Amino acid sequence: MSYPAEYRYTKEHEWIAVNGGTGTVGITDYAQNSLGDIVFVELPKLGDVLEAHKIFGSVESVKAVSDLFSPVSGTVTAVNEELVGTPDKINTDANTTWILKLDLADPKQIDGLLTAADYEAFIAEETGH
């Protein structure tokens, strides 16, 4: 499993890529692997105002449902409509299959998130390896 070094991560297993004032959010390779075959993604609407660490949607595999948490606060500017018909794209490539883009309310919040190394260490602890 791989975790791009340029992304930041949450303990709820989301990643965020930042480009200027825009953040792009997805779930990690670890998350998709734990969930198994993903069959449903509940997306927010354009213009929704998200709060850091609050639920904005959910992702469901055949056997489980998992809430999605926003890594940072911001306003939704795009959602990946492709996931309505082909949610399993997240299984194929979690690192490039984004769920939403948002205008960051406070870019400094990014500094509070995990780096790739932090996240890998966190997972290692969680899984006991």
Next chain:
Amino acid sequence: MAEVAATLRKTALNATHRTCKARMVDFGGWDMPVEYSGLIAEHMAVRTGVGVFDVSHMGDIQLRGPGSLAAIQQLCMNDASKLAIGQAHYSAMLYPNGTFVDDVVVHKLSDNDYLIVINAGTREKDVQWVRSQIGHMPGVHVNDFSDYYTQLAIQGPRAAETLQKLTPTDLSTIKNYWFTWGQVCGLHNVMIARTGYTGEDGFEIYVPSDEPTSGRVWNEVLEAGAEFGIIPCGLGARNTLRLEAAMALYGHEISDTINVFEAGLGRYAKLEKPSFVGLDSLLEIKGAGGPSRKLIGLEMIERGIARDGYPVASLDGTIIGEVTSGSPAPFLKKNIAMAYVPVDLAVVDAELAVEIRGQLVKARIVPLPFYKKPKKAV
């Protein structure tokens, strides 16, 4: 290192599952594979080809001796006197109030010898129950053989062709819910039963539970089925397969708070038998006009997946019941569920709603089972 793992029970195939890249989970105290290559692929393999499951965590109780039939008859609701040697049937052990201790498959091994296959999660409870109910009866000896067998389920339309490569026994002579003993992978007197929990044709074989033998048979089954696309299947696919076939799961559709009629399993309760544990209550319920709630099948109309425990509501939002099992159905490609609702609302084609995380999502009542295996062309 073994300290954490030691608290979970393992089947003889535990190391083999890890070699097969299984994702392991704690399933009722057992360290079991939930999936290998992926739940959907595993489910589809069983519906269209063949898959193999390790179901060694299931329990096996043997009743032996001249009193064994009398004991079975008292213990289980179905009529075991109708069984021929080599025949099995679905049955259940009930509490005196007509609810479930467990659902079981009873196999008649000989006139004085029966094997009851029980669920993994209820093993200890079941064994204690059996001893408490019939231990005093004359001429019957209760043996817990649960750890003696590695039980493999080879399931799917190509299951017979797969297993036939490993045994000289003519499998076409074994009818559904019958069994025999034969040579399998060079092992003598292996019990070969045409049973399963997938809604598909298939076999369950009972081999000695030592690790080398278990691993060898598992690998030979995979090799034999390779030409038919066999893959190892985990408990995830086992659950979705049984749900499509609307087979009950203990703790979900049946439990110690649900009675036989509610669960729609009345046809397996032989009320004309002189006596069995639970009979009086079943007669009473029947005399009072039957159960007040009923198990139904639901198919989601609107976008959403019903899950175990979600409330079921009428369209105006009144809560009327609860989902017992719900999931996407990989073969049917629908979101399905089973649920208990009041009998007068259990009308096929009626629309209800499932409350999914605070939202009412529409569903339609459909007949059970959701899936029936196609009849073989003659």
